[in-house]
Amino acid sequence: MDSHQPLSDAQAGTATADREMIRFDKVVKRFGDNVVLNELDFTVSPGEFVTLIGPSGSGKTTILRLLMTLEKVDGGTIQVDGEYLSHMERGGKLVPADEKHLRKVRRHIGMVFQQFNLFPNMKVLQNITEAPMRVLGKSRAEAEERGRELLEMVGLSEKVDAHPSQLSGGQQQRVAIARALAMEPDVLLLDEVTSALDPELVAGVLAVLKDIATSTEITFLCVTHEMQFAKDVSDRVIMFDHGQVVEEAVPEKLFTSPEHERTREFLHAVIDREV
Amino acid sequence: MFDQIGLIFSTLVRGLPVTIAATLGGIALTVVLSFVAGLALLAPSRTVRFLSRVYVEGFRGTSEMVQLFWIYFVLPVLVGFELVPLFAGILVLGLNHGAYGAEIVRGAVQSVPKAQYEGAIALSLSPAQRMLRVILPQAVVEMLPSFNNLFIQLLKSTALLYFISAEELTERGQLLAPSLPIAQLVPIYVIELLFYLLLAVLITVGMRALERVGARRLGRRAPRRRSTPPVTAGGV
Ligand SMILES: Nc1ncnc2c1ncn2[C@@H]1O[C@H](COP(=O)(O)OP(=O)(O)OP(=O)(O)O)[C@@H](O)[C@H]1O
Ligand SMILES: [Mg+2]
Numbered sequence: 046m047d048s049h050q051p052l053s054d055a056q057a058g059t060a061t062a063d064r065e066m067i068r069f070d071k072v073v074k075r076f077g078d079n080v081v082l083n084e085l086d087f088t089v090s091p092g093e094f095v096t097l098i099g100p101s102g103s104g105k106t107t108i109l110r111l112l113m114t115l116e117k118v119d120g121g122t123i124q125v126d127g128e129y130l131s132h133m134e135r136g137g138k139l140v141p142a143d144e145k146h147l148r149k150v151r152r153h154i155g156m157v158f159q160q161f162n163l164f165p166n167m168k169v170l171q172n173i174t175e176a177p178m179r180v181l182g183k184s185r186a187e188a189e190e191r192g193r194e195l196l197e198m199v200g201l202s203e204k205v206d207a208h209p210s211q212l213s214g215g216q217q218q219r220v221a222i223a224r225a226l227a228m229e230p231d232v233l234l235l236d237e238v239t240s241a242l243d244p245e246l247v248a249g250v251l252a253v254l255k256d257i258a259t260s261t262e263i264t265f266l267c268v269t270h271e272m273q274f275a276k277d278v279s280d281r282v283i284m285f286d287h288g289q290v291v292e293e294a295v296p297e298k299l300f301t302s303p304e305h306e307r308t309r310e311f312l313h314a315v316i317d318r319e320v
Numbered sequence: 321m322f323d324q325i326g327l328i329f330s331t332l333v334r335g336l337p338v339t340i341a342a343t344l345g346g347i348a349l350t351v352v353l354s355f356v357a358g359l360a361l362l363a364p365s366r367t368v369r370f371l372s373r374v375y376v377e378g379f380r381g382t383s384e385m386v387q388l389f390w391i392y393f394v395l396p397v398l399v400g401f402e403l404v405p406l407f408a409g410i411l412v413l414g415l416n417h418g419a420y421g422a423e424i425v426r427g428a429v430q431s432v433p434k435a436q437y438e439g440a441i442a443l444s445l446s447p448a449q450r451m452l453r454v455i456l457p458q459a460v461v462e463m464l465p466s467f468n469n470l471f472i473q474l475l476k477s478t479a480l481l482y483f484i485s486a487e488e489l490t491e492r493g494q495l496l497a498p499s500l501p502i503a504q505l506v507p508i509y510v511i512e513l514l515f516y517l518l519l520a521v522l523i524t525v526g527m528r529a530l531e532r533v534g535a536r537r538l539g540r541r542a543p544r545r546r547s548t549p550p551v552t553a554g555g556v
Contacts, residue, residue: 115438144447151444162439165538166457175453176443208539228443 073120099285155230195223215246335492349414358425379419405486461534468527
C-alpha cells in the first residue's frame with residue numbers, strides 16, 4: 046500500500062464549480078495475485094445516477110464495497126464529496142484511514158445488498174430506526190416517524206411490526222432500501238438488488254428505486270443486469286472490464302451504438318440471457 | 321423399611337440447597353466468564369486473544385478436581401486466605417465451565433453471517449454497536465442449546481464438592497451410607513440419581529423456554545431441533 050502520497054490538487058480546492066461526489070483516482074485493488082482494479086479512474090457528479098455494467102468478475106461489486114469501506118484499496122485514492130475515504134491527512138501527507146476516520150466518512154454512503162442483510166433480531170421498523178437513533182442521535186419519536194414515512198414510500202406501511210422473516214424477498218429488499226434512506230445518505234450504492242428476487246417481485250422494487258432516484262438529490266451508483274431499468278433511470282452507464290473503464294456514455298448511446306467491440310459482445314450476451 | 325427411606329430422603333434433601341446454590345452460582349460465573357473470554361478470543365488485540373487462550377486451554381486441559389484442591393487447599397497456604405467450601409466450589413465450577421463456554425460464545429459469534437456485519441457497517445454502526453445490537457442478539461440464540469449441555473455438566477460436577485466437605489447431595493449420601501445396612505445403599509443412590517435428574521430436567525426446561533423466546537425474537541417459527549455439538553466438560 047502506498048501510504049505516503051503528497052496531497053493532490055483536487056483535495057486543496059474544496060468547493061469547485063463542478064463538484065464531484067465520487068472520485069476514483071488510480072485505484073488498485075488486488076486479492077492475492079488477482080489484480081481486480083488496475084489504476085481505475087472515474088468520477089460521479091452530485092445527484093447523478095450512474096450504472097456500472099460489465100462481465101462477471103470484472104470488479105463491479107468490488108468498486109461498491111470499496112466505497113462502502115468494506116474493502117481497503119491497495120493503491121490510489123477514493124474521495125467522496127471532496128473528502129478522502131480510503132485515506133486521511135496527517136501533517137500534509139495522506140495515510141491510510143483509521144477506524145475513526147472511516148466511521149466519519151461512511152455516514153455519507155448507504156448500500157443496498159443483493160441479499161438484503163436485514164437484521165433478523167429486529168422487527169421491520171426497528172431495522173429502520175436503529176441506526177438513525179444510535180448513529181445520527183435522533184430521538185425514538187423522530188426516528189419512528191421517519192421510519193413510517195419511508196415504509197409508506199416503499200409501500201409497506203402495514204408491515205411495521207412484522208419480522209423480516211415474514212416478508213417476501215421483494216418486501217425485504219424494499220425495507221432494506223427504506224433502512225438505507227433513513228440514514229440520509231448522499232450516495233446510495235445498489236449491488237444487483239433485484240437479482241436474488243423471484244421475477245414477479247422485481248418490478249415493485251425497481252419502481253420504488255426509480256421513484257427515489259427521480260425525487261431525491263441522492264447520487265446513485267448502481268450495478269444491475271436489468272437493462273431496461275438502467276436505460277430508464279441512468280444519467281450515464283459505465284462499461285467495465287478487467288478493472289478498467291471500457292467506455293461510458295448516456296444510456297441511449299451506450300445501449301444502442303456502443304463504440305467498443307467488448308461492450309457489444311457483453312450487451313449481446315446479456316440480452317440473449319434475458320430472452 | 322419405610323422409616324429408613326424417609327430418613328434417607330430427608331437427609332439427602334438437606335444436601336439439595338448446597339447443590340442448587342453451587343449450580344446456580346457456577347452457572348452465573350460460567351456465563352460471565354464465557355462471554356468475557358469468548359469475546360476476548362475474538363479481540364483485535366493479539367495480547368488479549370493470547371491471554372484468553374491461556375485461560376481457556378489452562379482450565380479445559382487440567383483436572384477439575386485438581387483445580388478444586390488448588391483453590392481450596394493450596395491457595396490458603398500460599399495467600400493465607402481460606403474460602404468457604406461453597407465459594408471455592410462455585411469458583412472452580414465457574415472457571416472450568418467458563419473455559420468451555422468461551423468456545424461456545426466464540427463459535428456462535430463467528431457463525432453469524434458476515435453479511436450481518438456488513439449490513440451494520442453500511443449503517444455506520446460502531447464496532448461496539450455492531451456487536452451488542454446486531455451480532456450478539458443473534459449469536460446468543462445459537463448458544464442456548466450448547467449452554468444447556470454445559471449447565472447440566474456443571475450440575476453433575478457439583479458432586480466434586482464432596483471432596484471439600486461442602487455438605488451437598490453426594491456427600492450427604494456418602495455420610496449416610498455406613499450407618500445403614502448394605503441393602504439400603506440401593507435407595508440412597510437411586511434417590512441421589514433422581515435428584516440430579518430432576519435438577520437436570522429443570523435446567524433443560526428453563527433453557528428450552530429461553531430457546532423459544534430467542535426463536536420468536538429472530539422471527540423463527542419454532543426452535544430448530546438439531547443435534548448440538550457435544551460439550552464434554554469433565555464429569556466425575
Ligand atoms: N473476498 C475476496 N477474496 C478473493 N477474491 C475476491 C474477493 N472478492 C472478489 N474477489 C475477486 O475479485 C474479482 C471481482 O469480483 P467482483 O465481485 O467485484 O466482480 P463483479 O463484477 O461484481 O462480478 P459479478 O457480476 O459476478 O457479481 C473476481 O475475480 C473475484 O473472484
Ligand atoms: Mg457482483
